[in-house]
Amino acid sequence: MGNVGEEKTSFGEIVAVIGAVLIAVGVAWIIFKNWNSIHDILKVLILLLAIGVSYGVGVLLRIQDYEKIGNSLIVLGGLLYILSIFLIAQIFDLSTSFQVNSMLLLLAWIGVFVSAYIFNSSGNLVVAMATFLFWAGFQHFALLESGIFSGFDDGIGSFLLVLLVVGILFYGLSLWHHSRDNKFAGVYRWWTGFYFLAFAYIMSFQMFLPGIWPNGLIIASKSFVFIAILLVLAFLFLIVGMITALNRKKLELKSVFVFAGGLLLMLILIISASAISGTLGRCDEKSCYDFNSQSSCNSIDFPDKVCQWKAENRTVYSFEEGTGTNSMEKISYCTESSCFDFKDVTACATASSKMKCSWNIERSRCENPRRDFPGYDRTIESCGQYDNNRDSCLSQNYCGWTVSRGGVGRDAPLGLWLLWIFANIMLLLVILAVIGYGVWRHSPRLVNLGISFFVLGIITRYIGFIMDYWDYGGLSLLFIVGGIILIVGGWLIERWRRNLVKKAEKQEKKFQDYW
């Protein structure tokens, strides 16, 4: 059937198609240029029309044996649908918060996902899976109580669990589709590989390990509910997929054990990260400004400063073309008492002993000489002495804990090195598993995915090696040797990849159209 379509293609038709595309682009350009002046109802109608035309023409072309063009238009319809969701949100000025964007992405991937099955479009399924990835990320971070921009106070452990759980979900879906000889099995297989590789790759970074479980093996409550729901769905599809595949002899029992073993290792890896996570970090003294109420401000007992609660009227100016209008507002805050507040020798002597104020005769002022010249020995700092000792740090109510954010490098403790080595071994095992699975299932794309992550891993480790040993002598030698390794390694990897892809290329005919 495909041959009939190919025979019909002529030079004239190609020119006509190009002309049609140019007209479409021109019309689209006019619309976008004048988008803001188009009425909202008309905007919505244009979007709906574009989606309808794309899907309709796509289906028509498929019926007429123009499979590839038809499939492309159906994918375009899916992409236009996603665009419409966001444009409608813009029309109604919906909030740009994480939660609202997550809701939009949810509507987006559900719609494209359903259309993939209705129109039997692998392309749309790929688009739906890509959108799902963004949704899972946005929804997870929207649920974090501290929010994504609070320096990962909640850690990235829960996000890594999301990746793992979604990988299990897609593996179950791939088994179920494979048991029915459905071409979508390949798509789910690829995304399973992607999620597990992404999990292992992120865990292979030494700089992320301290921040995986900064507060211990604890997941924020709303995030926990999200992960639990995904987990239930994942195991449901996994069990159904495995049973169906085993019954139809599309799956061997040893595969189940291999998968379970791999999953167990990944779980051990992420749970063992809690042994080192949260233990590495800085302990710094809090500021008086951190205390938001009068009672907490008055009760905090710093060893070397005193806080006082102040209430004052502050003038607020509004900017308006040179003519300001002022308004007064009352604000209250907790601030540090300063030796400078004591204006004479007698008053200076009454200052709290913690502040270590003394009268400077030359400058005629009350000051703290020690605080003018802070030392760099953190071991004698009131909180600095608790660096890399989280529990002791937090036992002092005037100390604040900040998880180490990387840069530990060659100063990393032994525990962190061991965990990092374990994580990189896991990355290698997952890469080999994905490549092996790709060869077994005759999927060149899966093989390429595995090798891409292998190359990414090597380049990342090379850059990390350079950064950690930057100030060592012979940096130029390091670059030369590393470059030679990459060139030779690149040639060997490409040869290896081509061999594997050749082996994997003998796909079953009915799946040759896409995956």
Add this chain to the structure above:
Amino acid sequence: MLFAIIVGFILYSSWPLITGKTIILETRPYDPFDLIRGNYLQIGYEIGQISYQGNLEEGDIVYVYLSEDDSGISRYKDISLIKPKSGDFIKGKVVKIRANTISVEYGIEQYFIERGTRVERGNMEVEVKVNSFGQGRIVRITKDGKQID
């Protein structure tokens, strides 16, 4: 199926505009250096910063009672965790608590405008439609009586 999702989404987004009551809110300078990020206007409201001493926590859903002044602007009157049965009110979420001031967001802090448009700050009023659930949607923004495009 796709059209059903889109139509449903449009209905949900436009419901306050269809069923809501119109109120006028005064804005407060949000950022003295750059109000516009990308191609939307970030709006701060007078009712976005409320003096309050009580037991609210960040993340709480609150209902802010409003009363109209002589110039037709809806001003803050009271705040409650329970949805009022009558009167003018708008639903919001406590995003920050600092000393005796709480910051509340109502989901109407963004207004999309044409890329590259610069809007002079000050004297801006926002016309909002609020439905019986307290959900608000921006109808238009005016400056010195003229609508901003």
